Amino acid sequence: MGRHLLRQLARTAALLVGxxxxxxxxxxxxxxxxxxxxxxxxxTEADIARTREQLGLEKPLVQRYVDWAGRxxxxxxxxxxxxxxPVAMEIGARLPVTLSLLTLALLIALVLGIAAGVAAALHRxxxxxxxxxxxxxxxxxMPNFWVGLLLVLGLALALPLFPATGYVPLTSDPLGWxxxxxxxxxxxxLAPAAELTRQVRGxxxxxxxxxxxxxxxxxxxxxxxxxxKHVLKNTGVTVATVAGIQVSVLLGGSVVMEQVFGLPGxxxxxxxxxxxxxxxxxxxxxxxxxxxxxxxxLAVELSYGYFNPKVRT
Amino acid sequence: MILRRGxxxxxxxxxxxxxxxxxxxxxxxxxxLTPYDPNANNLTHRLQSPSAAHWFGTxxxxxDIFSRMLAGARISxxxxxxxxxxxxxxxxxxxxxxxxxxxxxGRGLDFAADILMSFPPLLLAIAxxxxxxxxxxxxxxxxxxxxxxxxxRIARAATQEVMAETYIxxxxxxxxxxxxxxLWHVLRNIAGPVIVYVSFAMGTALLIEAILSxxxxxxxxxxxxxxxxxxxAFRYLYQSPSGIVFPGAAIAATxxxxxxxxxxxxxxxxxxxxxxxxx
Numbered sequence: 250m251g252r253h254l255l256r257q258l259a260r261t262a263a264l265l266v267g268x269x270x271x272x273x274x275x276x277x278x279x280x281x282x283x284x285x286x287x288x289x290x291x292x293t294e295a296d297i298a299r300t301r302e303q304l305g306l307e308k309p310l311v312q313r314y315v316d317w318a319g320r321x322x323x324x325x326x327x328x329x330x331x332x333x334x335p336v337a338m339e340i341g342a343r344l345p346v347t348l349s350l351l352t353l354a355l356l357i358a359l360v361l362g363i364a365a366g367v368a369a370a371l372h373r374x375x376x377x378x379x380x381x382x383x384x385x386x387x388x389x390x391m392p393n394f395w396v397g398l399l400l401v402l403g404l405a406l407a408l409p410l411f412p413a414t415g416y417v418p419l420t421s422d423p424l425g426w427x428x429x430x431x432x433x434x435x436x437x438x439l440a441p442a443a444e445l446t447r448q449v450r451g452x453x454x455x456x457x458x459x460x461x462x463x464x465x466x467x468x469x470x471x472x473x474x475x476x477x478k479h480v481l482k483n484t485g486v487t488v489a490t491v492a493g494i495q496v497s498v499l500l501g502g503s504v505v506m507e508q509v510f511g512l513p514g515x516x517x518x519x520x521x522x523x524x525x526x527x528x529x530x531x532x533x534x535x536x537x538x539x540x541x542x543x544x545x546x547l548a549v550e551l552s553y554g555y556f557n558p559k560v561r562t
Numbered sequence: 563m564i565l566r567r568g569x570x571x572x573x574x575x576x577x578x579x580x581x582x583x584x585x586x587x588x589x590x591x592x593x594x595l596t597p598y599d600p601n602a603n604n605l606t607h608r609l610q611s612p613s614a615a616h617w618f619g620t621x622x623x624x625x626d627i628f629s630r631m632l633a634g635a636r637i638s639x640x641x642x643x644x645x646x647x648x649x650x651x652x653x654x655x656x657x658x659x660x661x662x663x664x665x666x667x668g669r670g671l672d673f674a675a676d677i678l679m680s681f682p683p684l685l686l687a688i689a690x691x692x693x694x695x696x697x698x699x700x701x702x703x704x705x706x707x708x709x710x711x712x713x714x715r716i717a718r719a720a721t722q723e724v725m726a727e728t729y730i731x732x733x734x735x736x737x738x739x740x741x742x743x744x745l746w747h748v749l750r751n752i753a754g755p756v757i758v759y760v761s762f763a764m765g766t767a768l769l770i771e772a773i774l775s776x777x778x779x780x781x782x783x784x785x786x787x788x789x790x791x792x793x794x795a796f797r798y799l800y801q802s803p804s805g806i807v808f809p810g811a812a813i814a815a816t817x818x819x820x821x822x823x824x825x826x827x828x829x830x831x832x833x834x835x836x837x838x839x840x841x
Contacts, residue, residue: 398810519688538681
């Protein structure tokens with residue numbers, strides 16, 4: 250286990266370095282002089298010089314990267330080109346909203362996906378299975394923001410059960426928090442739930458044909474125990490793998506969903522920053538999000554050892 | 563490709579094919595089928611609900627939504643073809659080389675693919691558009707970049723599998739050049755998994771374009787695809803829901819068709835290929 254852990258940690262660190270280099274070098278993809286483009290249309294010579302100075306554009310690229318990465322390691326992601334606020338502060342203020350939405354959506358997707366996947370596998374090729382498989386195909390195909398919009402039309406406007414926009418923090422009003430996040434979280438969770446359903450169904454069908462399941466049934470264990478203990482634990486690898494991939498999908502989807510539901514998370518911040526060409530903010534959000542994904546991937550990788558001891562080496 | 567028996571009897575496959583043929587036909591002929599000029603404003607008939615005169619209602623400038631969807635199909639349908647073609651150009655040769663060549667080259671390319679695949683796809687697209695500026699061209703390039711490493715992975719794994727076959731050894735023994743082997747033996751034998759993945763990728767590419775255009779980073783007005791129509795209708799959600807329902811349903815139906823085609827082809831090819839989510 251120790252060597253496996255070290256190898257995975259080293260891999261994650263190497264990927265993080267690669268990712269940070271790419272994020273850092275974003276400004277070199279700007280057509281023309283980045284300082285002129287980023288300073289805006291009505292910039293004076295002084296503005297352009299200040300932007301150049303702020304970005305450190307006059308220094309060599311390698312030195313700029315080392316300086317930037319060193320500061321990023323200490324939590325300094327630079328300052329917004331427009332508000333002048335520290336990027337880390339802007340992100341920190343909005344991260345709890347996005348993480349709330351992600352966690353809730355992932356939970357819904359896991360519960361829905363595992364339940365539907367197992368149910369479909371146990372009724373293989375019969376009506377419940379066919380219905381679930383068809384629903385999952387449709388679920389994967391629907392744009393998540395469109396599902397969000399339909400939920401607003403149905404459950405916020407026609408039947409005013411939920412608020413259509415806005416957010417309250419968990420600490421000040423837990424019920425209000427849940428009410429504001431319910432529709433966007435459900436909208437976000439449908440596609441990942443559908444993908445989980447398909448994969449869990451396939452995995453459970455495979456496991457049900459394995460010898461240890463037959464043995465467990467033959468020695469008289471109740472069906473509930475066979476499914477709950479033997480089958481479910483063995484789908485763990487599939488669930489963890491799919492969930493890991495879906496976190497990345499959810500993180501992207503949350504950008505649009507937050508915009509639709511007026512949630513003050515990272516989504517509206519990154520979209521405003523793209524329009525305003527506030528590159529340090531965009532870089533900060535992409536870096537923080539990708540680091541989060543890498544940590545999730547690491548957790549998934551390490552969970553394999555728990556679900557399937559054969560992986561431990 | 564010869565249709566195998568399983569494929570011929572698969573209703574999901576035929577549904578996918580039928581929807582895609584209809585969608586492509588509309589993308590080609592759409593501009594001539596429109597009952598109204600898709601760009602003609604009619605401010606006295608703004609935000610109308612569906613009726614006999616306007617099947618899908620009208621938008622905030624009184625333009626006929628049905629006509630705009632027919633005209634906009636060209637953008638929505640051509641986008642997946644363009645972006646996935648770029649992904650094939652970037653990913654397939656690299657995958658063939660990495661699968662054929664030494665492990666060092668393979669590992670280097672693999673690591674590069676790992677880095678690109680670490681980014682949440684939509685955020686990678688947004689970051690790219692932040693520096694290149696919004697527009698359909700930027701969107702198409704970055705979606706190609708998103709799918710390239712995933713296609714590379716599939717091509718590489720499939721090539722490695724094929725390279726272990728006896729017929730490759732035989733081809734080498736009779737003195738075929740690496741280029742001949744790759745083009746003649748490897749490419750045709752990895753076509754199955756690649757085509758399956760391409761089918762899923764096209765559906766996802768259409769979804770990403772819809773999302774990017776919805777938030778204003780894809781298609782720029784006056785041009786309009788289904789995604790940008792949703793973006794416009796979103797602003798008038800409270801007055802007129804019909805602008806939301808129809809373009810979204812068209813997107814979902816087309817993506818479903820690509821996915822069903824992929825599912826059916828995967829079953830026919832008989833190899834597990836997971837359509838890795840990329841939204």
